[in-house]
Amino acid sequence: MSLDTRQIQPTKPTPAGGGDGALAPGRVLQNRYEIMGILGLGGMSAVYQGRDRRFPGVMKLCAVKEMKSHSLDPQMRQIAVQNFEREANILATLSHPAIPKVYDYFSEEARSYLVMEFIEGRDLEAVLSEMTGFLPQEQVLEWSIQLCDVLQFLHDRNPAIIFRDMKPSNIMLDKHGRLRLIDFGIAKNFQPGQKGTMIGTEGYSPPEQYRGIADQRTDIYALGATLHHVLTRQDPRVEPPFSFHERPIQSTNPAVTSEYAQIIMRALEYEPDRRWPSAEEMQRVLITLRPASVAHYGARATAHIDSGEVQPLWTFACEDEIRSAPILSNGVLYVCSYDHNVYALNSTTGKFLWKYATDGGIAGSPCVVDDRVIIGSDDRVVYCVNAQTGRIAWTCPTQGRVRSSPRAQYGHVFFGSDDRRLYAVNLQSGRASWKVEMDGPVRSSVAIGDDLLYFGDEAGSIYCVDIRGTIKWRYSTKRAVTSSPVYSKELQLVVVGSQDGTVYGLDAQSGWVVWRFRTGKAVISSPCVDEGMVYIGSADTNLYALEAKTGRQIWKYATDGQVNSSPAAANGVLYVGSVDGMVYSIDVKTGTLRWRVHTNGPVISSPIIEEDVVFIGSNDRLVYALPA
Amino acid sequence: MSVAENSLSASQSRVRQLQIGHVSDVGLVRSHNEDASLVVESVFEGDQAAETVGLFVVADGMGGHQAGEVASALAARMVAGRLMQDVYIPYLRQVTHQADQLPLTEALQQAVEAANQAVHDQVPGSGTTLTCALVINARVYLAHVGDSRAYLYYNHELKQLTRDHSYVDKLVELGQISLEAAAVHPQRNVLYRAVGQGDQLEIDIHLLDLPNSGRLLLCSDGLWGMLSDRIIQAVLASAHSPQDACQKLIAAANEAGGRDNITAVVIERVGG
Numbered sequence: 001m002s003l004d005t006r007q008i009q010p011t012k013p014t015p016a017g018g019g020d021g022a023l024a025p026g027r028v029l030q031n032r033y034e035i036m037g038i039l040g041l042g043g044m045s046a047v048y049q050g051r052d053r054r055f056p057g058v059m060k061l062c063a064v065k066e067m068k069s070h071s072l073d074p075q076m077r078q079i080a081v082q083n084f085e086r087e088a089n090i091l092a093t094l095s096h097p098a099i100p101k102v103y104d105y106f107s108e109e110a111r112s113y114l115v116m117e118f119i120e121g122r123d124l125e126a127v128l129s130e131m132t133g134f135l136p137q138e139q140v141l142e143w144s145i146q147l148c149d150v151l152q153f154l155h156d157r158n159p160a161i162i163f164r165d166m167k168p169s170n171i172m173l174d175k176h177g178r179l180r181l182i183d184f185g186i187a188k189n190f191q192p193g194q195k196g197t198m199i200g201t202e203g204y205s206p207p208e209q210y211r212g213i214a215d216q217r218t219d220i221y222a223l224g225a226t227l228h229h230v231l232t233r234q235d236p237r238v239e240p241p242f243s244f245h246e247r248p249i250q251s252t253n254p255a256v257t258s259e260y261a262q263i264i265m266r267a268l269e270y271e272p273d274r275r276w277p278s279a280e281e282m283q284r285v286l287i288t289l290r291p292a293s294v295a296h297y298g299a300r301a302t303a304h305i306d307s308g309e310v311q312p313l314w315t316f317a318c319e320d321e322i323r324s325a326p327i328l329s330n331g332v333l334y335v336c337s338y339d340h341n342v343y344a345l346n347s348t349t350g351k352f353l354w355k356y357a358t359d360g361g362i363a364g365s366p367c368v369v370d371d372r373v374i375i376g377s378d379d380r381v382v383y384c385v386n387a388q389t390g391r392i393a394w395t396c397p398t399q400g401r402v403r404s405s406p407r408a409q410y411g412h413v414f415f416g417s418d419d420r421r422l423y424a425v426n427l428q429s430g431r432a433s434w435k436v437e438m439d440g441p442v443r444s445s446v447a448i449g450d451d452l453l454y455f456g457d458e459a460g461s462i463y464c465v466d467i468r469g470t471i472k473w474r475y476s477t478k479r480a481v482t483s484s485p486v487y488s489k490e491l492q493l494v495v496v497g498s499q500d501g502t503v504y505g506l507d508a509q510s511g512w513v514v515w516r517f518r519t520g521k522a523v524i525s526s527p528c529v530d531e532g533m534v535y536i537g538s539a540d541t542n543l544y545a546l547e548a549k550t551g552r553q554i555w556k557y558a559t560d561g562q563v564n565s566s567p568a569a570a571n572g573v574l575y576v577g578s579v580d581g582m583v584y585s586i587d588v589k590t591g592t593l594r595w596r597v598h599t600n601g602p603v604i605s606s607p608i609i610e611e612d613v614v615f616i617g618s619n620d621r622l623v624y625a626l627p628a
Numbered sequence: 629m630s631v632a633e634n635s636l637s638a639s640q641s642r643v644r645q646l647q648i649g650h651v652s653d654v655g656l657v658r659s660h661n662e663d664a665s666l667v668v669e670s671v672f673e674g675d676q677a678a679e680t681v682g683l684f685v686v687a688d689g690m691g692g693h694q695a696g697e698v699a700s701a702l703a704a705r706m707v708a709g710r711l712m713q714d715v716y717i718p719y720l721r722q723v724t725h726q727a728d729q730l731p732l733t734e735a736l737q738q739a740v741e742a743a744n745q746a747v748h749d750q751v752p753g754s755g756t757t758l759t760c761a762l763v764i765n766a767r768v769y770l771a772h773v774g775d776s777r778a779y780l781y782y783n784h785e786l787k788q789l790t791r792d793h794s795y796v797d798k799l800v801e802l803g804q805i806s807l808e809a810a811a812v813h814p815q816r817n818v819l820y821r822a823v824g825q826g827d828q829l830e831i832d833i834h835l836l837d838l839p840n841s842g843r844l845l846l847c848s849d850g851l852w853g854m855l856s857d858r859i860i861q862a863v864l865a866s867a868h869s870p871q872d873a874c875q876k877l878i879a880a881a882n883e884a885g886g887r888d889n890i891t892a893v894v895i896e897r898v899g900g
Binding site for chain 2: 475
């Protein structure tokens with residue numbers, strides 16, 4: 001819902017001409033929206049709680065904002081209508097978890113109406129007035145991070161949108177504990193250099209806004225003022241203007257750390273040039289203050305871009321489930337399916353090029369090297385086929401199903417089998433140079449470090465084997481290690497998950513456990529290590545972001561199903577599938593949802609990203625090419 | 629390239645050990661030494677393995693009526709005691725590679741937290757910095773709180789590994805003051821994080837390699853506060869042994885005024 005007067009009690013309804021009063025409960029607009037009561041009433045507009053009667057079986061609530069243009073001056077009336085339409089148009093194009101959705105817009109009896117998502121909760125001004133003492137810093141810090149996120153989203157639009165009225169009463173805390181920005185009544189597309197009239201709220205607005213200037217840094221100042229207010233409970237509307245620096249946060253609320261206070265004070269600099277240049281930059285520093293042990297508030301956004309907006313570039317139908325990651329090489333996408341085939345597809349169009357049939361389901365990913373595609377099958381055989389033609393080059397039989405994905409290096413291909421062996425097979429001849437026997441089936445795929453191989457087995461060990469097949473060390477977890485390790489050269493770490501529910505960070509040379517992170521259920525997902533972070537899924541439905549050197553949790557994101565897919569990162573965005581049938585696109589810094597796309601089956605397959613396209617399979621048998 | 633061609637030469641037992649230098653000095657101005665330091669080294673050879681485990685601690689206490697030196701000493705002992713129990717004994721018993729053992733970073737954090745609690749409870753009103761390096765073969769695990777520092781000198785380059793948890797360092801980081809202004813800032817001794825502060829102590833953890841002939845320096849602010857990085861680097865580069873490096877560093881800091889207690893521990897990996 002959206003109105004700056006939301007909390008003002010309608011003690012004295014606006015004087016209005018004939019029939020210009022507030023709508024009575026029971027009144028129905030457009031033969032659809034039933035008015036249930038008034039949420040707020042102001043000079044120019046009113047907001048009602050409404051009910052959408054198109055959903056007769058349920059109480060589908062909405063907020064109905066009404067513009068009452070009761071001005072006698074036709075020009076003023078026209079401006080008011082234009083402003084209202086602008087708000088509707090801006091809101092209708094925005095898709096962000098912190099921005100209310102617009103359902104409908106219409107005019108009736110010389111009044112205009114905007115039907116929006118009804119947000120159940122209280123605004124921050126009400127939250128402040130109903131409490132004693134101070135809000136914990138941790139809480140406000142999470143809010144700051146969320147607010148930077150939505151500001152950055154607005155500022156990133158083209159043209160940029162300046163919210164221009166950030167203040168506690170325009171921020172709703174919904175019943176899920178997430179913040180939602182309301183009242184886009186004065187939000188405006190930013191045109192550089194263009195001055196406007198001062199609209200905003202005294203106390204929260206920066207000096208330049210009084211001169212009619214508003215850009216990104218205007219919103220950053222108002223955010224600073226809002227946070228200052230929330231932390232100190234000193235209402236800036238009753239304090240001298242621009243006096244934040246004379247009223248340090250910590251002198252009122254000593255529980256606030258100096259690091260946090262300094263970040264806010266920089267947002268409140270008098271000169272725009274001395275403030276944070278962008279909400280993104282401010283957010284980056286805020287995130288570093290987050291106590292690592294605290295799960296990220298609001299990391300789970302239920303509001304999301306409807307999958308209808310992210311349309312696959314193409315899909316390709318296999319005949320059975322796709323359980324592994326596709327591989328892209330020279331414009332060709334290679335996909336293994338449980339329908340026994342490996343497929344070669346044109347990655348731009350999804351056009352079928354060739355397929356090669358094995359005698360069993362293929363659970364792992366293919367390995368593409370030097371014009372060859374190597375695949376392991378449930379028929380116990382590893383196949384090498386020509387990457388252009390799909391013609392067979394050699395086969396290598398094992399004594400068990402091959403579910404580990406082959407990995408090539410040193411002129412050899414390494415893979416495990418359910419016969420409990422790890423194989424090193426010559427890439428040219430297909431002959432095994434060596435095999436080493438482990439305690440259990442090897443379904444984990446090999447990570448290759450500096451002349452060392454890392455993998456797990458179903459008996460629960462993580463192994464380090466040198467390239468001659470000699471075991472250098474092993475580490476025992478408590479359950480099967482199906483997850484495939486990732487080797488970080490920079491940190492000299494091997495990161496891998498175990499079905500005992502733990503993610504392990506092991507020293508690559510010695511196997512000493514450097515850190516561990518416990519999730520709620522089995523970890524089958526393989527980690528993605530990127531820029532000092534580890535991303536990994538768990539059967540407890542969460543995707544976790546951990547600091548790579550310590551294993552400390554930075555954020556987690558909850559899906560609606562087990563996350564056995566292995567995440568992949570590209571350009572600050574993480575992609576992963578879930579057994580809930582969705583493919584998720586998540587911001588790596590904040591753990592917030594960008595979009596998710598529905599498939600018609602569990603997504604165990606793992607994504608790969610190439611040039612802004614995400615390729616992933618689903619148990620609905622389809623391969624998807626999605627715009628990143 | 630085939631596997632055989634790429635293979636390592638036949639394994640042979642090679643002794644890799646640490647050379648250690650260690651000096652602590654009261655300086656020229658203070659009446660007593662509030663720094664504490666601790667050095668433990670273990671070299672094991674046998675069973676086709678040659679392994680080194682080392683533990684090094686530097687702590688710089690603060691607080692009136694000699695509370696500072698009590699705090700730093702207590703913290704150093706506490707950290708070492710916990711790491712012996714949680715890392716060293718399991719290592720000797722060969723149970724480190726099992727899931728029920730404490731990971732190294734957790735062991736370090738718990739050890740520093742134990743020191744934090746002990747100082748908070750037993751020496752109220754005091755605090756101490758704590759920089760602790762656990763060296764296992766070629767890997768270094770650092771835990772750090774406060775404004776003592778760890779540096780690595782290697783390949784003609786000096787790298788500061790730790791970040792000071794001081795007010796001025798934060799101001800510099802936030803772009804509010806320059807490095808030059810920080811050096812003379814009146815509040816440059818104010819820490820925003822110290823062992824002994826009690827609740828919610830955040831501990832920095834760093835992982836790094838100790839390359840052959842690389843020199844790891846742990847020191848209190850009495851050393852780095854008196855000497856530029858350029859001089860520290862020159863001494864670490866030219867000293868003929870870690871002990872020689874420590875002595876020269878302390879002499880240089882005293883020559884520059886010796887305004888505070890000075891402690892230096894230098895660790896170098898040799899052989900192998």
